[in-house]
Amino acid sequence: MTNSMNVDKYYVGVDLGGTKILCGVFTSELEFIGKAKKTTKPERGYTVVKERIVRCIREAVDECDLELKHIRAIGIGSPGSIDEDKGSVIFAANLNWTNAPLREDIQKRMKIPVFVENDCTVCTLGIYERELKCEPVSMVGIYLGTGIGGGLIIDRKVFSGFNNTAGEIGHMIIDVGGPRCTCGNKGCFEALASRTAIYNKLREAMNAGQETVLEELTSADLKKMKSGDLKKAIKQGDRLVETVVAEVAEYTGIAVANVINLLNPEAVVLGGGLIEALSESMMEIIEKTAREYAFSGAGKGVKILPSRLGDNAGIVGAAVFARNRAG
Amino acid sequence: MTNSMNVDKYYVGVDLGGTKILCGVFTSELEFIGKAKKTTKPERGYTVVKERIVRCIREAVDECDLELKHIRAIGIGSPGSIDEDKGSVIFAANLNWTNAPLREDIQKRMKIPVFVENDCTVCTLGIYERELKCEPVSMVGIYLGTGIGGGLIIDRKVFSGFNNTAGEIGHMIIDVGGPRCTCGNKGCFEALASRTAIYNKLREAMNAGQETVLEELTSADLKKMKSGDLKKAIKQGDRLVETVVAEVAEYTGIAVANVINLLNPEAVVLGGGLIEALSESMMEIIEKTAREYAFSGAGKGVKILPSRLGDNAGIVGAAVFARNRAG
Numbered sequence: 001m002t003n004s005m006n007v008d009k010y011y012v013g014v015d016l017g018g019t020k021i022l023c024g025v026f027t028s029e030l031e032f033i034g035k036a037k038k039t040t041k042p043e044r045g046y047t048v049v050k051e052r053i054v055r056c057i058r059e060a061v062d063e064c065d066l067e068l069k070h071i072r073a074i075g076i077g078s079p080g081s082i083d084e085d086k087g088s089v090i091f092a093a094n095l096n097w098t099n100a101p102l103r104e105d106i107q108k109r110m111k112i113p114v115f116v117e118n119d120c121t122v123c124t125l126g127i128y129e130r131e132l133k134c135e136p137v138s139m140v141g142i143y144l145g146t147g148i149g150g151g152l153i154i155d156r157k158v159f160s161g162f163n164n165t166a167g168e169i170g171h172m173i174i175d176v177g178g179p180r181c182t183c184g185n186k187g188c189f190e191a192l193a194s195r196t197a198i199y200n201k202l203r204e205a206m207n208a209g210q211e212t213v214l215e216e217l218t219s220a221d222l223k224k225m226k227s228g229d230l231k232k233a234i235k236q237g238d239r240l241v242e243t244v245v246a247e248v249a250e251y252t253g254i255a256v257a258n259v260i261n262l263l264n265p266e267a268v269v270l271g272g273g274l275i276e277a278l279s280e281s282m283m284e285i286i287e288k289t290a291r292e293y294a295f296s297g298a299g300k301g302v303k304i305l306p307s308r309l310g311d312n313a314g315i316v317g318a319a320v321f322a323r324n325r326a327g
Numbered sequence: 328m329t330n331s332m333n334v335d336k337y338y339v340g341v342d343l344g345g346t347k348i349l350c351g352v353f354t355s356e357l358e359f360i361g362k363a364k365k366t367t368k369p370e371r372g373y374t375v376v377k378e379r380i381v382r383c384i385r386e387a388v389d390e391c392d393l394e395l396k397h398i399r400a401i402g403i404g405s406p407g408s409i410d411e412d413k414g415s416v417i418f419a420a421n422l423n424w425t426n427a428p429l430r431e432d433i434q435k436r437m438k439i440p441v442f443v444e445n446d447c448t449v450c451t452l453g454i455y456e457r458e459l460k461c462e463p464v465s466m467v468g469i470y471l472g473t474g475i476g477g478g479l480i481i482d483r484k485v486f487s488g489f490n491n492t493a494g495e496i497g498h499m500i501i502d503v504g505g506p507r508c509t510c511g512n513k514g515c516f517e518a519l520a521s522r523t524a525i526y527n528k529l530r531e532a533m534n535a536g537q538e539t540v541l542e543e544l545t546s547a548d549l550k551k552m553k554s555g556d557l558k559k560a561i562k563q564g565d566r567l568v569e570t571v572v573a574e575v576a577e578y579t580g581i582a583v584a585n586v587i588n589l590l591n592p593e594a595v596v597l598g599g600g601l602i603e604a605l606s607e608s609m610m611e612i613i614e615k616t617a618r619e620y621a622f623s624g625a626g627k628g629v630k631i632l633p634s635r636l637g638d639n640a641g642i643v644g645a646a647v648f649a650r651n652r653a654g
Contacts, residue, residue: 053500055368091624136491150589154481161591163466167624168588173581173620175503175514185620187502254500261495262589263479264488293512297408297418298492 010066011322012057012112013126013227014076015119015314018042018094018146021053021120023060024315025208028072028325035315036060042095049095050102054109073113076102077122077314081165087116093182115235115325119166119235119314124151125158125324126317127269135302136266140259142169143272143313144252145227147182148190152263174254194253195274199225201244212240221319227277234281248274249282253289260294260302271307279306337393338649339439340383340453342446344643345369345421345473350387351642355399357457359651361644363387369422369478376422377429381436400440401431402649404449404641409494414443418640420509421473442652446641448492450486451478453597453644454634463593463630467586470526470599470640471579472554474509475517479590497521503580510534520578522601528571539567554604561608569608575601576609580616589627597632603616617636624635 009028014021017040024035027211036059038052053076061068080092088101089095107114117125124141139153148170152159170190171183178187179200191197202212203222206244213236214222217229233241256268268290275282287304295301308311336355341348344367351362363386365379380403387551388395407419414430416422416440434441445448451468455461466480479486487493495516505514506527518524524598529539530549540563541549544556560568584593597615602609621629634640 014405121631136489152590154486159481159590161593161625162593162629163624163627166591166624168591169618169623171583171588171622175502176505176578178503178579181434183622230468242618253505258499258585259589261498262477262492262586263486263495264493264495266489289649291499295492295495295510297490298488298495300490314648 002210008061008176009072010070011073011319011326012060012071013315013317013322014053014057015317016040016053016076016078016095017119017314019123019158022311022315025055025060025064025066025071026316028323029314030319032125032316033036033065033311034060036063036094040125042094046095046097046100050105053106055126057110068110071112071212072119073115073322073326074110075122075318075320075323075325076106076114076116077119077318078116081163082116082118084117084164084253085158086115086182113326115322116198117318117321118151118164121150121312121319122270124153124167124317126167126313126320127271127309129152129320130316131307132267132269133274138265139262139267139269140169140257140263140265141167141269141271141307142252142259144194144270145269145272146195146273146326148194155249155266159228165240169255169259172255172258174251174258189255193255195225198230198244198274201247202240205240205244210240213238214241222307227273227292231277231281234278240317245278249285250266251287252282253286256286256290256301256304257293259309260290260299264298265302267303267305269305269307271309271313275306276310332559337397337399338639338646338653339387339401340642340644340646341380341381341384341401342403342645343367343403344446344641347404349638349642351632351639351646352387352391352393352398353646355650358644359643361387361391363390367422373424373427375467377432377582380433388525395437395439398439400442400649400653401433401437402574402647402652403433403441403443403647404645404648405429405443406446409443409445411487411491414441416443421570421605430486440653444645444648445478445491447476447478448485448487448622449530449644449648450598451494451613452646453478453640453647454598454636455480456647457643458568458636459594459596459636465590465592466594466596467590467592468494468596468598468634469579469582471521471584471601472520473596473609475521475561475599490607493546496582498587499580499585501585515600516578518581520575522552522554525571525575525601526550528574529567532567532571535548537567540565541568554600558604558608561582561605568646572605572608573612576612579609580622580643581619583613583631584620584626585618587626591625592629594630594632596632596634598636602633605639614641623628637652
């Protein structure tokens with residue numbers, strides 16, 4: 001009987017990205033059981049993506065030998081700005097969505113409570129609760145991938161700010177007049193230290209005649225470059241990639257120092273695809289630079305560390321979010 | 328009898344600066360009654376400054392036809408990093424103090440409870456409670472003077488961070504490799520937009536042969552330049568000063584945008600001597616630049632405004648702090 005009382009106590013965490021959808025299934029204690037993955041295909045439009053999310057959830061649940069009736073709630077971490085009350089995506093550039101009623105639509109299809117939050121906020125929540133065990137009073141998460149995002153924990157709670165956009169660290173200007181960012185401004189952290197920034201720097205160096213094994217690793221299509229390819233290139237002794245990655249780590253260290261000076265959190269956690277693949281090459285430089293640029297006294301004892309959750313941070317966080325909201 | 332029950336319900340707020348000490352006396356409802364002012368003379372050492380604070384408090388109280396026995400508590404806003412529990416100044420560069428037991432010493436002399444906090448934190452508290460009437464849920468204060476400081480209100484409370492240094496916005500890097508800051512780093516906000524930065528820019532322009540009425544206004548000693556002199560110069564049509572002040576306002580707008588992107592507060596309030604004197608020339612540029620650089624959605628509805636408390640923000644905030652702590 002004890003078991004049957006808990007049948008509806010599983011949670012699904014969905015990490016909705018511009019490239020892929022990842023769905024994880026978790027117990028009521030948030031232990032991971034299994035997951036499923038699907039490409040997002042945003043070019044096919046909202047209705048198709050929504051159905052792909054539904055299918056991915058079903059597959060993950062089935063993969064774990066469970067049925068939908070066992071699922072207490074679904075959490076979705078979505079890119080863009082989110083209206084958490086409505087569970088809608090106000091705007092997400094990489095999905096090309098405006099006012100997408102995601103919660104309503106998924107809930108209608110699944111008959112399970114759905115909760116939607118910003119992907120970086122959800123990642124931060126996951127790292128905070130599952131990885132740091134809620135120990136720091138305050139924490140900032142910084143995620144380096146195609147773009148750069150962030151999330152804030154203040155007084156042990158997610159801090160979302162006035163327009164629910166707090167943590168947009170990718171668009172912090174750290175080099176006035178620097179390289180152009182996708183947002184239109186110049187010198188944003190994202191334009192200096194994302195995977196896109198690395199691509200641009202490599203492209204420029206290659207145009208200037210420098211060589212890299214990445215040409216071979218990406219079959220001469222540098223656009224397909226993944227964070228793992230950068231790691232392989234460095235392992236193979238590629239000096240160009242090593243230099244560019246070191247530069248990016250330095251900019252990241254400066255951004256971490258800015259966060260420490262302004263917010264003085266107890267911990268700064270770095271995550272995202274770039275950190276997952278390259279933490280060995282980057283973390284030492286990030287920490288050294290951050291401590292150098294942090295104002296005297298501000299950085300003392302502040303933890304600067306890479307997340308160990310890697311690619312799972314999104315699904316873990318979304319599951320934590322679902323459990324916190326659904327109870 | 329009602330009156331005699333309230334005899335000990337006045338508060339003194341002390342604004343301790345590198346140049347001057349300002350003491351204000353306030354009623355239990357924090358209405359301003361009167362103040363006194365003294366030069367700080369930090370070059371004479373801690374013991375002398377401490378006595379000057381004591382004398383300044385006595386003069387302010389006497390000025391208001393009160394006696395020390397009417398004072399319920401004294402709040403002191405001090406530069407530097409503060410150990411609020413001990414009421415000591417851990418380190419203050421412009422006073423040349425290390426581990427100064429300010430609360431203990433002033434309390435011993437005055438026989439009145441003393442509370443010490445960072446000057447920017449105290450200013451932020453004063454602006455938040457007295458000027459904004461505690462309306463915004465979150466607020467960031469940015470103070471432009473000889474240096475640049477800041478303070479944070481999150482969830483209607485002062486947020487001090489892990490090392491009690493939150494709000495050190497002056498040392499946020501916004502121009503990597505930019506001009507050298509007093510902290511040793513390059514490209515700090517303070518090195519780009521403080522009165523010291525303005526002085527350096529003017530000096531450089533003058534060395535390059537440009538002319539300014541400031542030479543006359545400061546009797547050829549530009550080092551003596553005050554924020555009010557800059558205002559006078561602009562009123563007299565000084566193009567060089569106008570250009571430099573506009574540049575500084577632009578950098579300030581970028582810093583405000585960084586704060587909006589990272590923290591997304593409900594209000595950003597600007598204060599300090601530079602803003603008090605030059606808000607007419609600066610605020611429009613600051614707001615325009617901030618809205619331009621703030622990420623879409625993040626800046627919507629966020630108030631960006633100058634403090635009306637001016638030079639009194641420090642004493643008002645210190646009195647609010649004393650009342651909040653002493654009850």
